[in-house]
Amino acid sequence: MTLRIALKHRFEGFSLDLAFEAPAGVTALFGRSGSGKTTVINAVAGLFRPDEGRIAADGVVLLDTGAGRCLPPHRRRIGYVFQDARLFPHLTVRQNLLFGRWFAPAGPDVGPGVGLERIVALLGIAPLLDRRPATLSGGERQRVAIGRAILSNPRLLLMDEPLAALDEARKGEILPYLERLRDELGLPILYVSHSVAEVARLATTVVLMEAGRVTAIGPASTILSDPAIAPVMGLREAGAMISARVVAQEADGLTRLDTGAGPVWLPRIEAAEGATVRLRILAQDVMLATRRPEGISALNILSVTVRDIHLGEGPGALVRLSAGEATILARVTRRSVDALDLRAGRPVFAVLKAVSVARENVGRAGP
Amino acid sequence: MTLRIALKHRFEGFSLDLAFEAPAGVTALFGRSGSGKTTVINAVAGLFRPDEGRIAADGVVLLDTGAGRCLPPHRRRIGYVFQDARLFPHLTVRQNLLFGRWFAPAGPDVGPGVGLERIVALLGIAPLLDRRPATLSGGERQRVAIGRAILSNPRLLLMDEPLAALDEARKGEILPYLERLRDELGLPILYVSHSVAEVARLATTVVLMEAGRVTAIGPASTILSDPAIAPVMGLREAGAMISARVVAQEADGLTRLDTGAGPVWLPRIEAAEGATVRLRILAQDVMLATRRPEGISALNILSVTVRDIHLGEGPGALVRLSAGEATILARVTRRSVDALDLRAGRPVFAVLKAVSVARENVGRAGP
């Protein structure tokens, strides 16, 4: 499903003017607080009617102010996880979860575990089923809201910072599930998050927003490895995405992958041999060496070539490296650039610890 | 100020039973969603009255169910940033910010920039001052709530996931300010967050909670470098805190520090020469080598000794290293443990990239 969005609206002190196209998969809206992410999402859901705009999902026109067309929210079949959970206070958690079911088009539960039990178990809200929302904790509320939206069997999911109130462990459980929704159900998701890690893991497409405008849009791997964009996301989160093929699951718990630039060992990745996964390698996790280091704990040493060097404002530099087909980013100090005499075309070794690719930075390859 | 908290309460399906003491500085409550953090904070604020409990701030008894004493919230002078912002819908942003002023004890603005203009500039909410909360974005709302609590001139600040809805850039602006509140005003803060980075940066004391109980408590440096506790926080966030003295600000934008285990260069730290700062060094950012590596981009190579090795469940291991007085953690694969023949007492080199200590992991040394 492709979602085409074009919006123009003026608030006092803030104006929105953007157009973009979200292909299938997860499209992440990324931008600072107040940049207009929720407003865009609300327009897609039909909760906000812009001065001018056109929104179409595949063939279906959801909104066309020019033609005076505006599908009401309940006819859009769009699941929405709100920034504020918005649970129904008069219904129990179970009734909240099943609310959308009453209205969803008939038919059996589709796809992998969109059933109530599965979702309840996944979200860890089984003990809450008979409670009412008033006394739930912040994170519990948000989890119920996620479940409610998914269970309404939508054809498009809008998620506005769904995991912000959750702890790392819970996030780690929910993220793979969202990946499965994306991949196995092919459920398109418009996803707002301030966490680059989440975006990197889930997003197929990234839309960068600033003050109501789109400043960059593209496949997640391109946007997230673009050194020019890195400062927007925070330098610490700069990194590149590469695809790798699972070669073997080894006995000591490591998985061997082939990246095209040499073998890489990572802690066990749950994927069949031969499967393709995407790895996000943070620029700051990559060390460069002019000689192949020895007697060192890092397992992964790739031969790469320096493509270009971006000097930032501070003492750091982002070095773009060609690793076979793929691109890797490395963040080093200017002092090291000088000391190692790094320049475009020079072959070097990229050193990467096995453990530094965090579990959350390994995602299934999107569609 | 020391805060002594002892609480016992039974909800249906959840019981709270804990006692701890929060010394001066920032005390972080850390635990999974639903573990009782908000409940504890509510009790301190006087919004929740437990079955049994005693809460005292320095000499002042805020609550003592045994003695039937319960100071009403407005007499406690406690600023509270709620998990849901709770702005007053009928007041403008400016009036919301100044609300506490009407009731705060008279006196000049205390401390560094507790004045309205300062806070407004810091939080980036100047354009919103005459708006009403209804149309603010999620992050804008939360920022106003932070300002409102600080401006009420409290003697204790409670913050329940105050930065969860904010982008990295904004977080990066607010965190140093909270540090200043902590250090210069000596304002004690009880802080709930799911972000270990935030906790590591701000917290003097960390209280780990699980299912209504305290499972660990101690100085942030101890708790965060305890390999036994690391899994609770997420292995990726495991790391040690060390103190370092600023030795020199060098010309290429790096700061030279003395850690006791050798010199360390980091991107410019805004601190005077001679000042002490705390660094959080993530275990996964530390590489180990048996020989001093050469021709490598990493600037910081410390001679350390292996103290002990914690093998986890997976393919990884946490290696505790003695670096002079301090302790450093390194996360490596078991395969490397074997390959490098790491064992207690063995002297090795710890390799640390200058850029890998992220700005947010450098904090001012707390009190």
Add this chain to the structure above:
Amino acid sequence: EEVVVFAAASMKTALDAVAADFQSATGHTVTISYAGSNALAKQIIEGAPTDIFLSAAVNWMDEVEKAGLVTEGTRADLFGNTLVLVAHGTDAAPVEIGPGLDLAGLLGDGKLAMAMVDAVPAGQYGKAALESLGLWPSVEASVAQSENVRAALMLVSTGEAPYGIVYATDAVADDAVTVVGTFPDDSHKPIVYPGALLTGAADAADRAFFEALSSDAGDAKFAAQGFAILN
């Protein structure tokens, strides 16, 4: 000087006229409070600052007298009234009111509008008259009782009820109803409007106005409204 009069509401038109003349002749002010006789009597008993009470019912004047609030020797039956049967419309045929009247037949499945037969004087008189004529049992079930006689008239006037029993004074001004018969005087107790000077009345103006009510000019105003002039 101010004269305060509590008077039954049905006297309003005539009494206002008398008061207007009195005021222009003497320069005294006359303030008249019109309400139901029962309410006025209770208020007088509860200490209302009143000089003259004009009641539409004997029993409420009795109550005031019992309470010792009537100036001795001033109570008098001032006016009288007659009870008539009215029909809706301008062309209703007159009937002979007597024991032989087939009132139930006239009504058909319509209602006979009356004031409340146990509580309001007009209703009480009407019920007594029908009983003495032997008509009550046949029409009892068809009686629609109104809050007061004016409301009963309104039912006939709008055609909701084909017939009604009201005072002659009420029927005069209504073009939508026809008086089809008058109840014989002996079919019910005499309908009288007693008036009295109350003990609170101190000055000459009060007495003068009370007397003006019985003067020829006063009588003429009441007669014009259809009241019978007693004594």
Add this chain to the structure above:
Amino acid sequence: MTDWLTPDEWRAVALSLRVSFWATLVSLPFGLLVAYALARWNFWGKPLLNGVVHLPLILPPVVTGYLLLIIFGRRGAVGQVLDEWFGVVLAFRWTGAALAAGIMAFPLMVRAMRLAIEAVDPRLEQAAGTLGASRPWVFATVTLPLILPGVIAGAILAFAKAMGEFGATITFVSNIPGQTQTLPSAIYAFLQVPGGEPQAARLVAIAIAIAMAALLLSEWVARAVARRISGQ
């Protein structure tokens, strides 16, 4: 009990209950509709509707009763239509008493419901919309349950008012024992005759008892509903 109430009085009590019950029940959906319209819709003539709804409050009851008579009486514009087309006669029937009571109570009912509707967070209704609920369904599954305390308050106000209504009722449908003689009419009758106060007091006591029982019941229900929502 039977000793100290005459059969007519018993009938008045029973009739008052019947009239008030039906007046409340039948006006409930209309009240809800009007309250919703006034709270949420913008339409031409809204101030007019608002004014008309409040009329029974402003006008002396007798006037309301008179207007009802003119409109809904046998010869009234609406009354004739109702009679000829549907065979519904209101004049001099308890149904007319219920109509009068319902109309007098209508502004109270509408106000209570309107306040409740205005207090509902529209964002919850939006959320229901995104979950596939159409407007009517949103109303039935979200709005209505949330305003239930207000609806109950409106209903009990209407019931109480209907129990006490007298002026418009007696003007419109008169006072026919067993058909339209409600408790207030009976009380009124006793107050019209000297010495009737004790009897009136008896009936007043009964009226109070009934209304208090209804009030307590409604409070209890409203509290139960509110407690469910607050989750305690």
Add this chain to the structure above:
Amino acid sequence: MTDWLTPDEWRAVALSLRVSFWATLVSLPFGLLVAYALARWNFWGKPLLNGVVHLPLILPPVVTGYLLLIIFGRRGAVGQVLDEWFGVVLAFRWTGAALAAGIMAFPLMVRAMRLAIEAVDPRLEQAAGTLGASRPWVFATVTLPLILPGVIAGAILAFAKAMGEFGATITFVSNIPGQTQTLPSAIYAFLQVPGGEPQAARLVAIAIAIAMAALLLSEWVARAVARRISGQ
């Protein structure tokens, strides 16, 4: 205008306005207090208070007026005390009419305010508490502004009711032109005499016009307040 209203009628209009205005204004704080107590406090006798507040709605107005006469009349228990100790006389004065109107309107006012108070999110009040506001201050700075639409609704209901109040007023303070003759009493008097209907109709038109004006004004104010809160 002056042509088609007699001086007495003018006085009735002016008096009705005065009576309704003061009845509303004076009962406002009491209404607010009672509404707050019923909405938020738990105390012994709460059902009783609730019942008493509703009484004027349940009882036929004549009964309420009669009770007022007995209690607040010159010879009444309270009336005597008020007279002797404070020199306040209510009986047969416009102040008494205001009392009657205020009492009759009280249940409507309280209900509206109570619903509004119950709709206020207590978490906002808690937030105000943590910012140092004591209970009364929380009420003044948070609760009251938030319930303002409800307070306005309550006040306008009370005003409208007071404008239309008749039964209790005429029973309690009679129908003395210039002193206690309100618009509804004047209408009543005209309806009691043959040929008085046109005059009554004129007064009814005036009553409607006044009440509509008040209603429109209140709606406008309430909307402005609500708009501020919703931030548009």
